[in-house]
Amino acid sequence: MKAVVKYAAGAEHVKLREIPEPTPGPGQVLLEVIYTGVCGTDLHVMRDEYKVNPPVVMGHEVLGRVIEVGSVEDADLWLGKRVVTETFFRCCERCEMCRAGRRNMCEERESIGSFRDGGFAEKLIVPVLNLHEVPAGVPDEIAALAEPLACTCHALLLQSSIKAGQTVLVTGPGPMGYLAAQVSRASGARVTLAGISADAEKLARLASDGITTTTETPPELAFDVAMRCAR
Numbered sequence: 001m002k003a004v005v006k007y008a009a010g011a012e013h014v015k016l017r018e019i020p021e022p023t024p025g026p027g028q029v030l031l032e033v034i035y036t037g038v039c040g041t042d043l044h045v046m047r048d049e050y051k052v053n054p055p056v057v058m059g060h061e062v063l064g065r066v067i068e069v070g071s072v073e074d075a076d077l078w079l080g081k082r083v084v085t086e087t088f089f090r091c092c093e094r095c096e097m098c099r100a101g102r103r104n105m106c107e108e109r110e111s112i113g114s115f116r117d118g119g120f121a122e123k124l125i126v127p128v129l130n131l132h133e134v135p136a137g138v139p140d141e142i143a144a145l146a147e148p149l150a151c152t153c154h155a156l157l158l159q160s161s162i163k164a165g166q167t168v169l170v171t172g173p174g175p176m177g178y179l180a181a182q183v184s185r186a187s188g189a190r191v192t193l194a195g196i197s198a199d200a201e202k203l204a205r206l207a208s209d210g211i212t213t214t215t216e217t218p219p220e221l222a223f224d225v226a227m228r229c230a231r
């Protein structure tokens with residue numbers, strides 16, 4: 001099968017390659033990739049700015065379909081299902097973070113796309129425990145945004161908590177900034193999405209009911225919550 005492989009450490013060293021199709025072991029499934037998003041992390045991996053274990057297939061924002069299961073008892077539940085997946089493949093299951101249910105923070109986690117083969121391929125293997133079924137009616141191209149949306153919800157709703165009526169400033173109108181603005185708005189906040197003058201056209205398009213846009217960056221202290229989504 002075809003896969004985009006980071007084949008050695010160092011900058012670049014990324015190629016489209018032919019690699020053998022993986023076979024799921026017990027407790028794992030084989031996904032046929034529908035879409036995999038390109039994350040900022042993938043660019044860091046390409047530029048040698050992120051820890052990787054090459055050769056490894058890049059990509060962790062995966063929407064796929066379960067086409068094979070490694071354990072027969074998983075067949076009824078998962079075979080044929082359209083799913084998104086957690087990004088960690090393996091964690092220590094022992095550390096404080098793992099035991100607190102925050103396996104994404106485990107120091108020893110091995111994530112897909114950097115330490116285990118990821119979604120820039122026709123197929124990939126993930127643990128069955130990492131699967132989330134996508135409800136029917138959610139289009140593929142929207143479902144493929146589940147991982148960046150989950151990051152945004154984690155930051156806005158679990159780490160801090162946005163309350164109805166609060167004012168929220170989001171700087172940076174890229175995908176993460178826009179998701180942050182949408183999650184804040186859905187939580188009942190009044191949102192200002194700010195960018196630079198080069199963003200003017202995009203900001204005009206993103207302005208909507210509950211999201212005010214501006215090319216001037218207002219002072220963060222004037223808002224209940226401020227989120228920086230720009231580099």
Ligand SMILES: [Zn+2]
Pocket residue numbers: 039040041060061147148
């Ligand atoms: Zn990502």
Ligand SMILES: [Zn+2]
Pocket residue numbers: 091092093094095096097098099106107108109
């Ligand atoms: Zn751990």
